Amino acid sequence: MIERKTDITQMTISQLETKFVSVYTKLILSGTAFKVFPSVMLWGPPGVGKSQAVKCIAEKVAERTGRKVVVTDVRLLLFNPVDLRGIPTANADKTLAVWLKPKIFQMDEREDVVNILFLDEISAAPQSVQAAAYQITLDRTIGEHKLPENCIVIAAGNRVTDKSVAYTMPKALANRLMHIEAVGNPASWIEWANLHGIHPYVIGFISYSPATLMEVEPSMDELAFPTPRSWEMVSNILNYVSDNLDEVIQLVAGCIGKDTAYCFKAWTEMYGVIPEISEVFDGSLTQIPKRPEVVLALTSQIGNYIQEHHSSIEVKNALDYVFLMPIEYRSQALTSFLGVKEIRKQLQNDDRFCNWFLRSGRDWDDYR
Known part of the structure; x- marks a missing residue:
């Protein structure tokens, strides 16, 4: 925080x-x-x-x-x-x-x-x-x-x-x-972002570098600097203009500043080594990447993908995969599952998910 x-x-x-x-x-x-x-x-x-x-x-x-x-x-x-x-x-x-x-x-x-x-x-x-x-x-x-x-x-x-x-x-x-x-709190913002269509590049980057969510004390002459609001602006650019950072880097820099924008661009370039997200949901992917930044990027993609792909078998396969991850990486993906109303009953019937939910101090009344 x-x-x-x-x-x-x-x-x-x-x-x-x-x-x-x-x-x-x-x-x-x-x-x-x-x-x-x-x-x-x-x-x-x-x-x-x-x-x-x-x-x-x-x-x-x-x-x-x-x-x-x-x-x-x-x-x-x-x-x-x-x-x-x-x-x-x-x-x-x-x-x-x-x-x-x-x-x-x-x-x-x-x-x-x-x-x-x-x-x-x-x-x-x-x-x-x-x-x-x-x-x-x-x-x-x-x-x-x-x-x-x-x-x-x-x-x-x-x-x-x-x-x-x-x-x-x-x-x-x-x-x-x-x-x-x-x-500002990166963990709570990521939870909100997963429920509100924020681009997975943005979610993954904030997960990887939480301090970049918000510049606490921007200098007086800074006009563009990172805040939750300006990251939402970046997400809108990626969602509605182009998610090719080479094309929109100047627009992104105009929202969060040049230094942060180019760090963000460098981070997104490793998305090419992320496993195919559909393989998580069809059950064919069982290996967890070794690089932490790749795991974080993958969790943000899982959270984005499940919004549209949530048949009971897809949810089961995704849960199986997430619970293979080291515990420190699970929360982001599991939190994003809560944003899909159609699968909450299935989540409540999964013992692994319920144990995580209770340990995290959440209340089902908040997700009615």
Whole structure:
């Protein structure tokens, strides 16, 4: 885990999702008003995955509660106070000023809907905008406008130590929020990546070189540097443009920087020595490669291949092969199996998989 000294709770993106999906699900199913639970302030460096976590929380809460969950994503850096407070106009008899309701307050108030108001980049917004945003976060109102009862408020921002635009939060305001610091964690990111179509080259490289997931303190003059967000951008290039690094190396370097990009390219060149992945699933491959980097690359390919090839015999053959691997290489491949809903029953009936699952501290409720 990539950590810093801090006086607030640190969580990986995966831990954030698990914890707050559980919390909000309990509040919804028990009929508890959201206003009794403190608004959440997520801190973390650019690109660590705060926005992605909020989207995943919304998706999983919808699955567990049967409610429609709508995220209103407000990038406060692009707002001014009028955007939040509304525009003043005369009342019907032109004796008083009233404020037209801003679009962000026009939410669906039906009981079968949950709204999440996500105030992103709150620490980078102009202080006049911050003041308005903090009123929303603390009081669920701004001026005469009030958030509906079915609205959750989550804010996010960068720390003043992140070398990005950020202002220190006043203590009086800070004391009224729940503060969580999102931290980078290669293992949890790889688990997420296996479930979200991240290119196997990227997954394999981060498995091989975990420190390259995120540059903790990029220099002030660096514009392109590795973060979970920029690696997802690289994955999109490989998935949708070309996975030939000779063709797209300049594009990749534009996302993660030249040094990291050329290290990544050098690593991908050894993919030619990886066994044919289909042989794992048809049961004909029984030998484990001797080179660690090849084993890591193979596990990422297994995780990618099983998304589309998961008949019962293919799953059995893949499990047989993975359990031939040294124990330190198994987790990535086995975790990727959990992302395929169609095979979870078969996994639950496999003693080897269940033993690994329990030892890893997981809960089947998280994979419903």
